[in-house]
Amino acid sequence: MVLVAAGQLCSSSSLKENGLRAAALIRRAVAQNAKIIFLPEAADYIASNATHSKALAQSYETSPFIETIRATLKELHCGGQSIQVAVGIHEPAANDPLQRTKNTLVYLDADGELLHRYQKLHLFDVDIPNGPILKESNSVQPGSEVLPPFDTPAGKLGLAICYDLRFPELALRLRTLGAEILTYPSAWTMKTGPHFQVLGRSMAILTQSYVVLPAQKGVHDVLADTKGSAAAPDTPAIGSKRESYGHTCIIDPNGTILAECSDASDADQLCVADIDLDVVDKMRTNMPLWSQRRGEEVFGYFP
Numbered sequence: 437m438v439l440v441a442a443g444q445l446c447s448s449s450s451l452k453e454n455g456l457r458a459a460a461l462i463r464r465a466v467a468q469n470a471k472i473i474f475l476p477e478a479a480d481y482i483a484s485n486a487t488h489s490k491a492l493a494q495s496y497e498t499s500p501f502i503e504t505i506r507a508t509l510k511e512l513h514c515g516g517q518s519i520q521v522a523v524g525i526h527e528p529a530a531n532d533p534l535q536r537t538k539n540t541l542v543y544l545d546a547d548g549e550l551l552h553r554y555q556k557l558h559l560f561d562v563d564i565p566n567g568p569i570l571k572e573s574n575s576v577q578p579g580s581e582v583l584p585p586f587d588t589p590a591g592k593l594g595l596a597i598c599y600d601l602r603f604p605e606l607a608l609r610l611r612t613l614g615a616e617i618l619t620y621p622s623a624w625t626m627k628t629g630p631h632f633q634v635l636g637r638s639m640a641i642l643t644q645s646y647v648v649l650p651a652q653k654g655v656h657d658v659l660a661d662t663k664g665s666a667a668a669p670d671t672p673a674i675g676s677k678r679e680s681y682g683h684t685c686i687i688d689p690n691g692t693i694l695a696e697c698s699d700a701s702d703a704d705q706l707c708v709a710d711i712d713l714d715v716v717d718k719m720r721t722n723m724p725l726w727s728q729r730r731g732e733e734v735f736g737y738f739p
């Protein structure tokens with residue numbers, strides 16, 4: 437059994453400040469003996485609109501957010517404390533004619549080295565009646581491939597991001613490729629909040645895997661550090677009142693929520709739970725879904 441942590445943040449538009457806050461959560465997770473900490477989507481910043489986001493995005497190599505996390509991991513590692521980090525960030529998309537960003541999830545080892553990177557496949561382009569109009573593709577270039585699950589201290593991990601949670605074929609594919617744990621770092625909207633944990637629990641049950649949902653929570657200070665111009669409104673609805681739903685949690689393969697951050701506070705916080713791969717094995721042995729799928733034969737494809 438391996439303890440993992442999921443962190444809940446309310447990122448501002450200051451990469452520097454958000455780096456310090458992520459580092460504080462990493463220190464708290466290590467102190468509890470967690471071996472991996474999962475942090476939300478867009479932990480490096482939440483911007484006020486597409487232009488602002490494109491202006492804020494920094495490469496992995498130059499990001500003050502990443503720099504603080506790497507320095508923290510190195511320091512902890514030298515002191516004999518090891519934790520790996522999965523965290524959602526933005527990176528400039530190379531050679532993109534629209535100069536968009538990539539919405540990525542990076543996985544760092546205990547020494548702060550980059551091991552894996554996943555680029556969000558499904559972009560949140562929606563217009564909810566009386567709700568937010570968000571057009572993520574104004575500022576983000578979609579990814580185009582599934583990242584094969586990889587070994588971690590807690591088990592084989594499959595990466596996805598936020599809105600990807602609505603596309604079960606990705607979860608099924610990750611399971612087919614060997615995932616035992618799925619994570620969907622998120623910045624979920626208030627309006628669609630009721631779907632969040634239901635979808636997470638569904639993916640856990642469908643794939644017979646642990647699901648970790650680290651999420652942004654609260655009203656974001658999207659004007660921190662902007663010094664004026666870049667934040668001029670050019671897209672609707674993502675105003676300075678942008679608020680995220682929270683409900684960070686860790687779910688077992690039976691769909692049970694093992695740990696959940698408090699909804700009563702917008703302060704940065706953690707929840708922790710043990711990952712027990714025997715539970716995964718038992719579920720899969722008792723109900724061998726993957727040898728019962730009709731895939732190819734009936735549906736023409738096997739996710």
Ligand SMILES: O=C(O)CNC(=O)[C@H](CS)NC(=O)CCC(=O)C(=O)O
Nearest residue numbers: 478560570572598599623624625628
């Ligand atoms: O890029 C950023 O700065 C942060 N990214 C986000 O907030 C993304 C795209 S706008 N949010 C979601 O995917 C919410 C999905 C959701 O809420 C649902 O599916 O109901």
